[in-house]
Structures are given as structure tokens and as C-alpha cells.
Amino acid sequence: MPLAITQFQDDLPQTDDFKSIVLNKTPLIDVRAPVEFAQGAFSSATNLPLMNDEERQKVGLCYKQQGNEAAVKLGHQLVSESAREPRVNAWAEFMQANPEALLYCFRGGMRSKIAQQWLQDSGNEIVRLKGGYKAFRRFLIDYLESIPSLLVENNIKPIVLAGRTGSGKTIVIHQLENAIDLEGLAHHRGSAFGRHATPQPTQIDFENELAMTLMRFLETKPNHIVLEDEGRNIGSVNFSKEFFEAIKSGDRVVVNTPMAERVEITLDEYVIQAQHEYSNIEAWSDFMNAAFLRIQKRMGGERYKRVKQAFDTALNEQAQTGSIELHKVWIEILLAEYYDPMYDYQMQKNEHNVCFSGSIKEVVDFLSSK
Template structure:
């Protein structure tokens, strides 16, 4: 049975990573691009674990065999469908143990060439965490701006033109504020964030610089690595300024219009507002927010939240960064992106080509 290391995986052509762990394990953290073909369901894995603790290893193995045996033909068929005629299946479990060993053996017995990832997902995580600081360039353009200045949209416009952008909110599955999870679910786990950050850095291939938003260390459920925070703290700082009316429209478009008719929306807004109200010192602002919430006047809440909470808090956060700020006054996000491009040209920092032949981003 052939094993493959993480280093060898990076050089392999057409690998298809098959993660045979249970769905709950896969959801908590997986190799980017991996396909979940679970050997056991969550319930079956739990049952086997109980038997292992109660009756020992042999009894647990026998139960596992009883569960897996009827599944083998469909399991192998599914893997073959995912790999196609030219893909190489790379079988992976938690730490390269019995599950991946069994599935790789089944494939080989059926005439399908496969490889077993040495160390499994655990090896990938150790490898990726080690590589993240090594792949980080020392220079970063850091995009600042008060809530509603379209920083994420500006990043997307720059990314579309080939600039080396890292969208931290996308990697975190969260917008970074108390309202940041609305419409996005619970946000990504730390393991998922780390894996996606590594994948993005590997795709960029350590360019001369990166462009990132000035997010707080914690974004939703995740915490950014210290090395990344250091690069941003001492980066080249760009401050976007947009008119208030533009900010209000952008926030409405992102946080209200897509979701306000959903049955869960009002309770989500109410819960987030309860957390914010404790930090607002102006009684009139609190009263207006409560009144607008009762009336479901979500649009009326935006300006009050900006003026009484987000804008004052933002001014304090700027003190966490070192160096001068380049102010970009713009009428729209498109205008802001163009002016940032002009500034990057002044710094002799242009777009980069992300090579598709550099190797796999694992």
C-alpha cells in the first residue's frame, strides 16, 4: 500500500483528496477541495466509540466490519465517480489510521490505484500551520475605513484585476462585527480558516506584498495568527472615506435587503442590538434604536448605529496600527478602487499573476 506525504502531495498531478471521516469531523475542518465520502455516519462512529470504551478494540473492529461490509461497492463506486478517468484518489482520515488504510486497500483490491495520505488530516494541519508564516510576505497594504465604506467590495474589485488580495472576512465566513454573521450562518471554524488562509497564500506564491482589510484579531469564531497581525500592524495603511449616504446604501444592500423578509431576521437583529446597547452611552440613541427595532425600521437604525457606536469605536481602533495613513476620498467603491490602484502605482506595486502550475495549494 503506497503512502504519500504532504510534500509529495504538493507535486502530484490530478490528485483528488477523498476524506473518509464522518460528516461532523469533515465540517469542523478539512483539506481545501477534499471530498467527503464517509466510511461511517456520525451516529455509527459514535456507536463504535462506545463499544470500544465498553468492550475493547476487537469488539469495536467487529462492529465496524459489520457496518462497512454492505457499503463497500457503493463506497468504491462513489470514489471512482469523483476521481474520473485521470484523477488519483488520495485517501485521508484523521491521522492516517485504520479508516484510510481500509478504504485504500478496498480500492487496490478492486483494481483502482490509490494513495493513502501519511498522517491524514492531522498531518495537513501541522504542515499548513507551519507554512503560513513562511508564505506571508513582509509587506502589506492594509485597507481601513469606517463601517459601510465598502472595504470588502474594494478588495474584490482589486482582486479581479490581479492584485494579491486576501479576503479575511471570506476566509472567516463572518463580516467581523456584532451583526457580521447575519445571513452567513455561524461562521467558519478555526481549522477551516487556517486551511483556507494557507490555500490562498499558497496560490499567491509569496508575492512582494498582499492587500488585506484592517480586521480585528478575532473575526467571528476565528483568531488570526500573530504573524499575520504583525504584518498588518506595520503595513502601508490606506484609509477609505465615502459620503454618509453611500455608506448607508451599502449597509442596507448588504445587511437588510437580502434578509429582512426571512422569519429569523428580526430576532437576529434584536439579539445583536441587545449586545451593542450596553456600550452606547447616549440615552437618546438607545431610545431611538429601541423604537426603530419595535417598528422593524431597520433602515432607520443604520445611521444611529454608525454615529453612536461604530464610528467612535473605529477611531479608537486606528491607534492599534503603526505608521501614517494615506487618505482616499471617493464617491463610490469603484472610485475608491481606482484611486487605490493609482496609489499602488506610485509605490511601484502592481498586480501579480497567480500561477496555476505552481503546485497544489495544500
């Protein structure tokens, strides 16, 4: 029996209304191979591939060696009727659960068109993204690059939320409507000890999500945007120079929190919450010890020794009694003798206008009233 090559209808629908997709958080079917999806995707996308990684590799090699026609034939041989049916069923089930779903591949070409036609042949009409992942990604990057000018054109004032480590800046951010949690998007707490047990997004995924978050935010027509005082890098992801300079250009609002409260906040984030992320306390301890080693040189030998001794003592106490109280000792040393001097230096080095300072509640009240 001759190989049946997919025959396409001339009027298969497409869309490139990417802004609507972002604002509506439209569910997407990504038919690229899993390896491509892992390198970069969109938060509303689900990977339901036309070809698995091995099949894609074989077809790609065939394309390079023998051309497009041979590659298409090989693809149809690999994804035969028996392999095709469960994939079409998976797409159809997703569409039933998400009637507004759209479909895409890398360039909006052969793979998504084949999937779209197969669905059409099974009685399920779906629209595919014109230009595919590449076009949508380009749209988001262009939007990110436009943020500095958009802030100026729309008279949106960036406000930078500053404060010492443990002062509760993230607590403030989560209580504000006109704020974006950059650390949340980066899945990192923004310090040497800030890594979570689960990985950060790829740089591509971070940029995609940042662009979409900002687009939805700016659609609300805010008069200001509050962002936590960050460096250009948050863990393994980073901002472009132009974007970073734009969001850092605003006035500072400083959260002033007493040391005892800062210790409690840090204990909750870096000990209680962090330990819950790991399968056991030994895994958390290994992570913490590695983090201490990363800052050992900057801390200096004597200070590093004291912090590590306090940490080891607290860990032993927790193992024996279940109490986490002694963790406050090394936390306070770290805050007072390592992070505070760095904060003071940065504040003196970069002279920005401070328009308000106060407690967590006072800062929330001030920013909420703007």
C-alpha cells in the same frame, strides 16, 4: 463462514506532497466519520466515510477495551459485504468524476488503507495521504506560523486597508489582485451585525483555508499584500497573535467615503443582501434585534432607544409598502454616533503611517499601480 479480514498489498501508494495538493486544489476523499469531518476538514475534501458515526463509536470503544485486533474484526463485521459495496461504489464514482483524487483518514492508517485496498480490489487505484488528515493539518499550521518570516524573507509588504464602517473596504478588496478577503474566509462581515444566516467555519476550517489561500497567493510572488483592517477576532474565529501582528504592521491606506454613500453601501450589505439570506423578514428582524441588544450597553440608553425606534419604524414601513428607504435613518444614526467615534478612537490610539487616502476608485487605482 470465517470473517474475511482485508489483506493488504505491500506497495499501496502514498504521498505527502501537501503543497502540490494545495496549489492544484486536488480533490480529496475523506473517509473519516461525519462527526470528525464536521470538526475540521479541507475545502477540496468530500466526506465519503468508511464507517458512520455509530460504527466508529463502537469500534473505538472496542479498541480501548480489547485492543487493535478485536477492533479490526469488529469493523469488518459492521462494514460487511452488503454495507461495503455502496461505499466502494461511492468512492469509485468520485474517482471517475475526479481522476486526480487522493484519499485520507485521520492518521493515514487503517481506515484509509482499507478503503484504498478495497478500491484496488475493485480495479480502482488511488493514492492515500501519508499521515492522513493530521499530517496535512500540521503542514498547514506550520505554514501559517511561518507567514511573518515569509513576508520578511520575500520582501512582501503588508498594506492595511482602513476606513470607517460602510466605506466600501470589501468593495476595494474584491477589485484588487494582491488582496485577500479575510471576512470572506471567515464568512462574517466583521461587526456586531456581521453574522450571516449560515454558520461560520469552525476555527480549524478557517485556519486550514487561510493557510491554503495564503500559500496560493504567495506562490504568485507578490511584492505586497492588501488586507482589510480587522481585529484579532472576526465573529467566532480568530488569528494567532504572531500572524495578527505581522499583517497589521504595514502602512495604512484609508478609504474616505461620504456619509450618503456609506449609508447606501450599508443598506445594500446589511439590509438588502442580509434579508435575502433569511427565509423571511421576521427571521432577519429577530437577528437584528439580538444584535442591537448586544451593543445596547456600549451605545447608551438614549441612543439605543432612538436607533431601535428608527429600526422599528423602517420595518413597519417595509411591511406595509415594501419600501426600504426608512432603513437609512437608523443606519446613519448607527454610523455617525456609534461606529465613527469608535473608529476615531482607534485611529488616534494606534498611530500608524497613512500612505494614501481617497475614494473607493482612487484607492483601487493607487493599490493597483503598486
